[in-house]
Amino acid sequence: MIRYLYYMIIMCMLINIMLNVPTFLIERRYDGAVMGILAAVVSGSLCAVVFIKALRQFPNQGLPEIFRSYLPPAIRVPLLLYLGIMWLIAGLIVLITFSRILQRFLDPDIDILILRIFLILICSFLAAGSSRSILYTAEIVILLHVPFVALLLVKALGHEYMDWEAVKAVGQFVRKTPDLEIISVASYIFTGYINMAVFNRFFRKEDKIRGLWLIPLAGFAVLFTTFFIPIGYHGTEGVASFIYVWVSTADSIRMEFGFVERVIYMFLLIYLSISLLFITMTWHVGAELLKDVFSKKQWAQEDDQRFNWTRWLICLLFSPTCIVTLRFLNEKNYLELTDEWLIVRYISEVALVLIVFWLGRKASK
Amino acid sequence: MDFNNTAVSTLLQETFKASNDFSTRHTVKEHWAVRYYYLTSLCDSIKLNESIEKPLLSSQSAEDFIDTLLTLGAVKQPDVSKLPELIITGHVVIQLMENVFSLDAKKSLNTQSQEVKIEHVLMGPQKALSEDLLTNINIIRSRYQKHELHLEQYVLGRSSKTETALLFDVHLAKPHILDRVRSKLLSIDVDIVHSTGQLEILMNNRRISLFPTMITTERPDRIVLNLSQGKVVLLLQGSPFALVLPAVFFDFMSAMDDLNQAYWISTGLIVIRYIALAIALTLPALYISLISFNPEVTRIQLTMSIAGSRAAVPYPSYFEVLFMLFLIEALVEASLRLPKFIGSTATTVGGLILGQAAQQAGLVSSIMIIITSAVAISNFVIPINTMSAAMRIVKYPLILLAILFGFIGTVAGMFFLIGYLANMRSFDEPYLKLFLGERRTSRPNKSR
Amino acid sequence: MNRLLLIGAMILFISGCSGFKDIDKRYFVVGIGVDRTENEQKPYRVTLKLGIPSAKIQPGATNKFELVSEDAASIQEAVRLIKSKVDKELDFGHAKIILFGKTLVSQSIREPLDWFLRRRDIQLIGLVAVGDPSAREILNTSPKSERLPANSLILSLAEEGTESSYIVTESLSDFHRRLTEKGKDPYMPVIRPRNNSYVINQAAVLDKERMVGILTPDQTRVFNELIRKHVQFEFKTVTPKLRYNIAVQNYRIKYKLLHLHSSEPTIQITIKIKGEVEESTAPLFQEDWNKLEELSEEQMRERFVKVLTYLQSKKVDPVGFGLRYRAMGYISEEDWEAWQTLYPRAKFDVRVHIKIIDTGVIK
Structure with a gap:
């Protein structure tokens, strides 16, 4: 069962591109992004390890059940409400960004609203399914796509156009101290573990957690590639001129011997699946947390139904409301909003980790 | 005693008076008489001969005969009303003085196990189940x-x-x-x-x-x-x-041959099977996406030659796809229904002549002919017929999504399919799930 | 309930479905050319090479194309005007060849380039080149062996077909990088028409704004060896006694910036070459190979120094010495300004090490 934890983490590591993380970091490449990446590796892995270890005190229990037994309703309800909405927003940001990318690079004539409705229908339907099913889906999707992502990265790193001098030049800025914003954005890479909030329900006491030391290593590798490959391809200066820097980077890589010569299409289609998976999973977790606010009785293993109307309605009603509100924002406002969300997320995440850590100490006594 | 006798005979005569295959035999031996009833169509005459007529001739007394009957598996029936039921299920009802016995004498047809017809394997048992x-x-x-x-x-x-x-x-x-x-x-x-x-x-x-x-x-x-x-x-x-x-899903994708072959051969064959499944599902949808939404995905050399071969086709791509797929589905269906001897004619006419003519008439492009045949062939690689039939249907929703959203629709549709299958359960077993490092209970395991 | 929702969604999708355009309703732009006109009002002449697909592919017969040109104040306007001239939707997704006229490049490249970068459907792996005398003339050529329109240009520039040490290749993405990068300057191959075919054996070097010079074919080869790491090339050595050519399979170039704070900053370039003799006017096997190597090294050194000083005199730095300088830790603005004065007076110290492996099949 424990391998599913790593799928969640890998998923979040891959999805950073859609959450504007590389663009933000590259914008700040001269003001501490390099150091920020290193700081984020420390902070992110620390959060991950503390959270996962603390949850071991509560086998077969999700966050709602833990809160129910340790926190008074006055705290529990607003906390769950807040967390649930944060999760739903995470999926929504990816949905909005990615539908925009798809419209721009794959299908410029499509009505973006229709495309969003289509993606919302698919994701909300799957998010309403059972939690276990979502883990199974995650495994299949991740294992199907990671080889292609790896191939892409290896290809990118070994390509003639990759300019290591530019990477070194930016690396020279390592001494600049990062601010909170950079660390919060960069630490997004590690956030995958937080989905354990709900999926911990299926992790039994006897499941051994192994390989936690891989998290900082993998996180560092991902942050390094996500930040430095675009720099290697577009130069220290040119890299800042792209809005979706990774899509443009993928467009700069050529597969001489591939069936599809333009890597950008492979990239977009791989990320379509990964984004859909991310949206489905975050919405599932968000809706599951919100559902618990309204339900009277404690969750039990057999409540993991194959289709849950409450969850479906939460996802289905939440997203259109937000999309309608977002219609008033242009791309610039929207991207700034994403960055701010990432910062709020970091603070809430650290707070949540501390709460769970404290509850874990309480439970072990 | 006599009363009982007539009751049985009238009851049975009355019940089966419209059935011409109902037969009553009456044999009198010295001071005892035997009467038995059965349906000629259901009962095996050899069995009757063996278990009733021969013992009857050799028996010295009624008691002797009853003993033989009981040894042969006859059951005493105290309840008269049950008798019609027994006769229908292929029993012989034997009336011997005041006693009524029933004996199973059902004629079994098709007890021979047949040659394997659907799930062929190259090396392995060649006999299938029988109908008995x-x-x-x-x-x-x-x-x-x-x-x-x-x-x-x-x-x-x-x-x-x-x-x-x-x-x-x-x-x-x-x-x-x-x-x-x-x-x-x-x-x-x-x-x-x-x-x-x-x-x-x-x-x-x-x-x-x-x-x-x-x-x-x-x-x-x-x-x-x-x-x-x-x-x-x-x-x-x-x-x-x-x-x-x-x-579970993987069971449907495993053939019995997988157990008979060396590791790398069977692994290779399994991989081929999954690739074939992917082709059968997505190729038509990908074709529509490529032709109608993003022709820039393939290399320019290929795009230009596809564009050239499609130049004569006046209809949108999905018409072409649906037309060819309908023909191939009809062909599959027809060759299933047709007698074996005509079946091969149908495939020749349909596959070779029609495809060629449709392309020359400018109804479909030559690339489409390749795609149609690739899809049809790939579909039959799936070992279990029910799954292959399901996959035949699933490609149509994907085509619809491709018509609406191109590559986005196709990939999102595949994602949905995976999610949907993963959400299915077969008697509480997860339907689509990878069993990495878990005890394999539901798919062929070579170590056993 | 479920099915009703499904049907509702379908109707909604079908009504909103757009972007569906069949491949035969599209006109594929296989090459874009931008030239400078004399007219100040309409300075840009945009030429599109539109491929005409054919059902059966034959060399020389199926490379049919249509060439449409239009003058306008901007590229976008010109494209819009061209759209009204053709009967199908223009599809830029396959515009692999992007040519700029020589006159345009000599004036300014930045402004016309913006359109190419901003458009989502122009591929960043597209190949850029200078058309001499004009981009239109290059696009109008169709070599005899060509199977598809513009295919021979793609094959030679993308190095899918021929791999010649005279051909430098440059992608749009790399060009944009060099145009913006501090310490690495752009270049482009120059294509000239000749008898219904092309000659690509020169390179144009640019500063951040315009072309500053064109290298001769021989300089282009040295330039190519400097810029890229995987070129196969050969060079000849002439001695009073004999002349021999060495073919190089692999070589390594390293460079170092030395004495940056002294009065004589030096760029030290070390080249290690392994090669075999492919042609000679006299038997070589019995000669002293070390001597031969020395002779070649000397002549090779001269070739490199000549090109490097030429680039230096034009104040351009396509090799990326400036970027190396920054990568060494000189990252502040002052450092960068120091480099601007440093580079023009830097001395080149080229060290060539040649190793002759064999003399071919004969002695």
């Missing part, structure tokens, strides 16, 4: 020689009264699955049950379903393999197929 339940149980028991193999019998169908056998290894089968199967079998309430496919639908309880959640197989080796993996097998009288459950 007892023969089938015999085949299975002789291949699975463990006393843990339990057998429960049920009778399904108000009119057909089909005998059904539930087989499982009591140590390996999961009790909660058994309970569910039993309760489902008892709850079946229909007139006629005569095929495993029908039984599957009845047990599914779902009005609309697409993907099979139980394997229908004709291969005894597959049945035995599945028994050893803790699965439950249902056999039906008169059907040469068995129903194996629970079944």
